[in-house]
Amino acid sequence: MSAEYNKRAAQAAPHVGNYRARGSRIVKQLRGDFPRAGVRLGSLPAFGRDARAVRTPPRGAAAPDRWDPQARTERDSGVALYTDQVAQYGAVEAGLCFGRLDFEEGGDDGGDDGGGSDGGDGPRYVGRIGIFDEEHDHRSLLVDWRAPAARPFYLATAASPDGVRRRRHIRTRRRTVVALDDEVLDLEAARESVHEGLTGEAALLSALSASRTGRMRDIVETIQAEQDRIIRAPLDGVLVVQGGPGTGKTAVALHRAAYLLYTHRRELSTRAVLIVGPNETFLRYIGQVLPSLAETGVLLGTLGDLFPGVIARRQEPAAVAEIKGRPVMAEVLAAAVRDRQRLPDEPLPITLETAAQGETLYLRPATVRAARERARRSDRPHNLARAIFDTEIVHALATQLAETIGTDPYADDPLGGDDAPGDGFLFDESDLAEIRRELRKEPEVLGTLDWLWPILTPQQLVAGLFASGKRLDAAAGLLTGSERAALRRDPAGGFTPADVPLLDEAAELLGEDEASKAALAERLRQARVAYAEGALEIARGSVSIDAEDEVENEILSATDIIGASELAERHEDGDRLTAAQRAAADRTWAFGHVIVDEAQELSPMAWRLLMRRCPSRSMTVVGDVAQTGDLAGTSSWDGIFAPYVADRWRLAELKVNYRTPAEIMAVAAEVLARIDPALEAPRSVRQTGVEPWTRPLDVAQLPKVVIDEAAEVGDGRLGVIVPAGRLAELGAPIADAVPDVVLGAEPDLEKRVAVLTVRQAKGLEFDAVVVVDPDAIVAESPRGQNDLYVALTRATQRLGVLEAS
Numbered sequence: 001m002s003a004e005y006n007k008r009a010a011q012a013a014p015h016v017g018n019y020r021a022r023g024s025r026i027v028k029q030l031r032g033d034f035p036r037a038g039v040r041l042g043s044l045p046a047f048g049r050d051a052r053a054v055r056t057p058p059r060g061a062a063a064p065d066r067w068d069p070q071a072r073t074e075r076d077s078g079v080a081l082y083t084d085q086v087a088q089y090g091a092v093e094a095g096l097c098f099g100r101l102d103f104e105e106g107g108d109d110g111g112d113d114g115g116g117s118d119g120g121d122g123p124r125y126v127g128r129i130g131i132f133d134e135e136h137d138h139r140s141l142l143v144d145w146r147a148p149a150a151r152p153f154y155l156a157t158a159a160s161p162d163g164v165r166r167r168r169h170i171r172t173r174r175r176t177v178v179a180l181d182d183e184v185l186d187l188e189a190a191r192e193s194v195h196e197g198l199t200g201e202a203a204l205l206s207a208l209s210a211s212r213t214g215r216m217r218d219i220v221e222t223i224q225a226e227q228d229r230i231i232r233a234p235l236d237g238v239l240v241v242q243g244g245p246g247t248g249k250t251a252v253a254l255h256r257a258a259y260l261l262y263t264h265r266r267e268l269s270t271r272a273v274l275i276v277g278p279n280e281t282f283l284r285y286i287g288q289v290l291p292s293l294a295e296t297g298v299l300l301g302t303l304g305d306l307f308p309g310v311i312a313r314r315q316e317p318a319a320v321a322e323i324k325g326r327p328v329m330a331e332v333l334a335a336a337v338r339d340r341q342r343l344p345d346e347p348l349p350i351t352l353e354t355a356a357q358g359e360t361l362y363l364r365p366a367t368v369r370a371a372r373e374r375a376r377r378s379d380r381p382h383n384l385a386r387a388i389f390d391t392e393i394v395h396a397l398a399t400q401l402a403e404t405i406g407t408d409p410y411a412d413d414p415l416g417g418d419d420a421p422g423d424g425f426l427f428d429e430s431d432l433a434e435i436r437r438e439l440r441k442e443p444e445v446l447g448t449l450d451w452l453w454p455i456l457t458p459q460q461l462v463a464g465l466f467a468s469g470k471r472l473d474a475a476a477g478l479l480t481g482s483e484r485a486a487l488r489r490d491p492a493g494g495f496t497p498a499d500v501p502l503l504d505e506a507a508e509l510l511g512e513d514e515a516s517k518a519a520l521a522e523r524l525r526q527a528r529v530a531y532a533e534g535a536l537e538i539a540r541g542s543v544s545i546d547a548e549d550e551v552e553n554e555i556l557s558a559t560d561i562i563g564a565s566e567l568a569e570r571h572e573d574g575d576r577l578t579a580a581q582r583a584a585a586d587r588t589w590a591f592g593h594v595i596v597d598e599a600q601e602l603s604p605m606a607w608r609l610l611m612r613r614c615p616s617r618s619m620t621v622v623g624d625v626a627q628t629g630d631l632a633g634t635s636s637w638d639g640i641f642a643p644y645v646a647d648r649w650r651l652a653e654l655k656v657n658y659r660t661p662a663e664i665m666a667v668a669a670e671v672l673a674r675i676d677p678a679l680e681a682p683r684s685v686r687q688t689g690v691e692p693w694t695r696p697l698d699v700a701q702l703p704k705v706v707i708d709e710a711a712e713v714g715d716g717r718l719g720v721i722v723p724a725g726r727l728a729e730l731g732a733p734i735a736d737a738v739p740d741v742v743l744g745a746e747p748d749l750e751k752r753v754a755v756l757t758v759r760q761a762k763g764l765e766f767d768a769v770v771v772v773d774p775d776a777i778v779a780e781s782p783r784g785q786n787d788l789y790v791a792l793t794r795a796t797q798r799l800g801v802l803e804a805s
């Protein structure tokens with residue numbers, strides 16, 4: 001069988017190799033005009049369906065010396081396409097082909113959807129991308145796992161084989177087959193099945209027992225039927241995926257992103273997909289999954305990243321973040337904006353410099369009030385309503401000035417001056433217009449308008465509000481005095497993640513003015529430079545693919561000739577930024593689909609922001625209300641979505657725990673019962689025979705315990721989860737004594753041992769976990785039991801608990 005597969009793999013693999021080599025060659029041919037530096041790649045074209053695009057070299061590629069501007073643009077497009085594809089093929093090469101389906105005779109028609117590898121009843125190979133044989137009528141050699149033709153690989157069971165006779169899991173190292181797992185789907189197998197409902201049991205259990213690396217792996221080879229249904233659910237509407245720890249919510253969310261991009265490529269490549277995760281460490285942990293599935297057209301970010309131009313990394317107490325997450329903050333901010341629209345107590349003197357030198361006008365409170373009412377009634381956001389306010393005030397001042405200097409004192413005097421008797425008012429409408437124009441240039445007029453109705457950035461509004469007790473008192477009457485006091489802070493030191501929804505709310509209330517449009521243009525320019533740098537890095541990286549090729553090395557690289565910003569400028573016209581890259585710079589971007597992980601942690605204000613980013617309400621929301629640690633987080637999905645979609649959201653549940661063995665889950669289940677006796681723990685898919693241990697905590701012995709536990713998992717990973725308040729105290733001796741250990745704000749999870757708080761460990765997993773001082777973890781937060789539940793469910797093999805006496 002292995003020989004047969006190798007023959008197949010040999011057929012398929014050279015195609016990939018050829019594409020890579022060809023892409024690499026073309027990149028080099030084109031590189032003559034490409035700079036030397038580094039780009040983050042954006043959205044990439046589909047494989048399989050778009051494979052033909054790979055095969056047509058761009059016009060002009062063969063004549064690099066005489067390119068006119070159009071040819072150069074085409075050449076640049078070619079470079080972008082091929083460099084992307086070189087990177088993409090490289091990313092999927094490991095485990096390129098992982099499955100084979102053999103059908104009963106007449107059991108499958110070979111697929112009218114790009115299905116059977118041979119067509120007819122021949123075996124069908126399933127892999128990370130689709131590959132067609134261009135020399136044989138584009139016959140399918142490898143079916144993309146997302147194609148409908150691959151579905152039986154995930155869904156067929158012995159009880160319901162769907163025409164499948166045998167499912168084979170193929171494991172490869174580089175291009176060599178190293179293992180095969182066969183499942184024959186017949187009634188005999190159905191009777192003997194131990195784990196009802198598992199697909200590809202041997203391959204699954206082998207994946208689950210493998211040592212962790214500090215980076216999440218894709219599960220494309222062993223997706224289970226309950227997960228497959230969620231991954232392939234329709235694009236529209238809000239889909240909530242509720243599941244206990246280790247049920248594969250994150251894995252499912254990421255594979256769903258890849259599936260949606262494949263199936264709805266046109267729609268989503270123009271609108272982009274946003275994935276929101278809880279923190280930077282988590283995003284790094286999952287960062288390899290989509291590239292390994294050949295998808296990079298997705299924007300990954302934390303809540304703190306969702307206000308372009310602001311990096312929100314400042315820390316603050318959980319109780320303060322909770323206040324900021326309350327829905328009432330929308331009203332507080334609206335009041336804060338109104339508070340900045342000033343009303344003077346007495347007439348404001350305005351001395352003119354040019355319109356009527358030395359003349360002093362008086363702006364009466366009643367005039368300001370009327371102008372303010374008019375501007376507010378326009379329902380425009382604050383910055384845009386300023387024009388209405390200005391018009392009203394300038395009109396009032398112009399009339400006042402005209403009345404002062406343009407009234408004929410002799411108009412009523414029959415014996416008066418030359419023009420008497422007559423009209424007392426000497427100015428007509430065009431004179432008044434001229435006066436208004438003049439007044440708009442008067443420094444004191446401008447200063448007064450700015451004072452009465454200042455143009456504000458969201459940053460100024462939010463930072464200004466929290467910096468001033470007076471402003472907080474004026475705007476936050478709906479909060480208690482102590483809550484207002486908790487919000488007070490020094491404006492220096494930046495924003496916190498909980499500020500980001502407030503900044504977004506403020507931006508809505510203030511509106512986009514010219515300054516914010518200029519800021520967006522600048523961010524897009526920076527994104528183009530970053531893109532150009534990345535493209536150049538890929539171009540340069542492609543050299544290594546054929547490093548032995550000495551002739552290639554003699555070609556003068558464009559990276560020697562042109563810089564990234566110059567290249568970026570060249571790209572400005574036919575903007576080559578992907579939707580995801582443009583979306584990253586644009587606060588008002590409407591995403592085609594939004595995926596939220598650890599969604600239970602988000603506050604009502606954060607949901608307001610996310611709903612704005614997704615007006616189509618096409619969302620996948622994954623989480624577990626039993627794991628909510630954030631004080632602003634939720635314990636009910638209904639409460640979150642009712643205001644936006646009423647009851648029109650769908651719930652899907654995952655009930656099998658793939659991570660945590662039954663022995664560990666039994667310990668965690670006791671804590672779950674304390675959170676809510678009605679909650680059901682997910683069913684573990686395996687047992688390890690290793691019982692969790694509990695010992696008294698002896699801080700002096702802690703490093704030794706850590707070293708011993710790390711040794712138990714060989715080259716696997718150990719997580720030591722400690723109370724946040726004891727991180728420094730307990731982390732220091734471990735850091736001193738244990739090799740290859742990490743602790744700190746954004747830990748590198750590839751280290752063998754990581755010392756973390758529960759908040760940092762959320763969503764992560766380790767081969768072994770030591771939970772230190774569980775009582776302190778519980779005592780640290782009103783949601784302490786939830787935190788302990790999270791801590792106890794991070795291990796794939798071993799769990800130890802050190803209890804303080």
Ligand SMILES: Nc1ncnc2c1ncn2[C@@H]1O[C@H](COP(=O)(O)OP(=O)(O)OP(=O)(O)O)[C@@H](O)[C@H]1O
Nearest residue numbers: 219222223224245246247248249250251658659763
């Ligand atoms: N079908 C599968 N095949 C192989 N591994 C799987 C499968 N499903 C889940 N896993 C593995 O189980 C582990 C847990 O998955 P994941 O982190 O997605 O769970 P989760 O529900 O998000 O957990 P938590 O809520 O605790 O963060 C991961 O290592 C994941 O790769």
